[in-house]
Amino acid sequence: MEIDKAMRESDDQRLKTMYNNAINVIQRALSLYKFEEVAFSFNGGKDSTVLLHLLRAGYFLHIEKPEYPNDNPANCNVKCPIRTIYFETPSTFPEINSFTHETATTYGLQMETIRLDFKSGLEALLKEKPTKAIFLGTRIGDPNAVGQEQFSPSSPGWPPFMRVNPILDWSYRDVWAFILTCKIQYCSLYDKGYTSIGSIYDTVPNSFLCTNDSSSNKDYFKPAYLLADGRLERAGRAKRYSPLASEGGPVASNGPNSVESHQNSTLTASVITVGDEIL
Structure with missing residues (x-):
């Protein structure tokens, strides 16, 4: 299995x-719950993408450690047929939508696209098919991470399920080190200076990655993995004019891990942010 290798x-x-710590959390969850009782909240962001590949590795190691084809772990193209939830809104970046759907196809995810607010979508989802635990890409430092642990029950007033946070203690540096070490494909926006991706109304390239090309005297943005100080990860999160907000409605969130968690959204204060928080 190429990730584990x-x-x-x-x-x-x-x-x-x-x-190893993240894999232990995943394997513990897969031991506590039946595979059909767990789900994965995917939103196309870097944290969610890291979690996808950790789930692939954890699932591979969980299913009785099958033999590697020809004794070469890299030849084992492991898919993880986990139930996957994607909250899509009109304010989602087109690049995020494309990457999310392409990735789901590549890795055989049983992805369900939901176009409702997170709470309503989650209630309908759990009613249709009972789910006891949801894997999330939440990290310490995210607006919605306060008080959470690797296993955290959903908040009062929300459908009951267990939030499983395998990368809760991962830093910005850890996320990119994993992506680059494992040569994982990620959304193209990160190569254009975006370091924390929310909705099209609150996300711009990170100014700390802006540099000048002396030959053309034009500014350009370096890729996200070159941001030296992870504390500046959300420096590109700036409020823009939103036609949705001007009509009296909030910009919709994109699910339990909101590509990176909408700080001003009431969803953020509740359970999990999925929507315009891609991180």
Whole structure:
């Protein structure tokens, strides 16, 4: 399995520790709940993308550790047929939509696209098919991470389920180290200076990645993985004019992990933010 192989061969001891801890959380969840009782909230953001590949590795290691084809772990193209939830809104970046759907197809995700607000969509989803636990890409420092642990029950007033946060203690540096070490494909917006992606109304490239090309005397943005200080991750989150807001409605959130969690959304204060928080 290429993810596990890449991590076992890595010299980054911190990343190895973070990886092993996340895999332990995933395997614990898969031991506590039946596979059909768990779901994955995917939104196309970097954190959610990291979690997808951790789930692939965790699922592979959980299913009785099958033999690698020809003794080469990299030849084992593991898909993870986990029930996947994607909250899509009119304010989602087209690049995020495209990447999310393409990734779901590539890795055989059983993805359900929901075009409702998160709470209503979640209630309908759980009524249709009972789900006891949802894997989320929440990290410490996210607006919705306060008080959460690796296993955290949903908040009062929301449908009951367990929030499973395998990368809760991962830093910005850890996320990009994992992506680059495992050579994982990610949304193209991150190569254009976006470091924290929300909706099209509150997200711009991170100014700390702006530089000048001396030959053309034009400014351009370096890719997200070159941001030296992870504390500046959300520096590109700026409010823009929203036609939805001008009509009296809030900009919709994109699900339990909101590509990166809408700070001013009432959803953020409740359970999980999925929508315009891609991180």
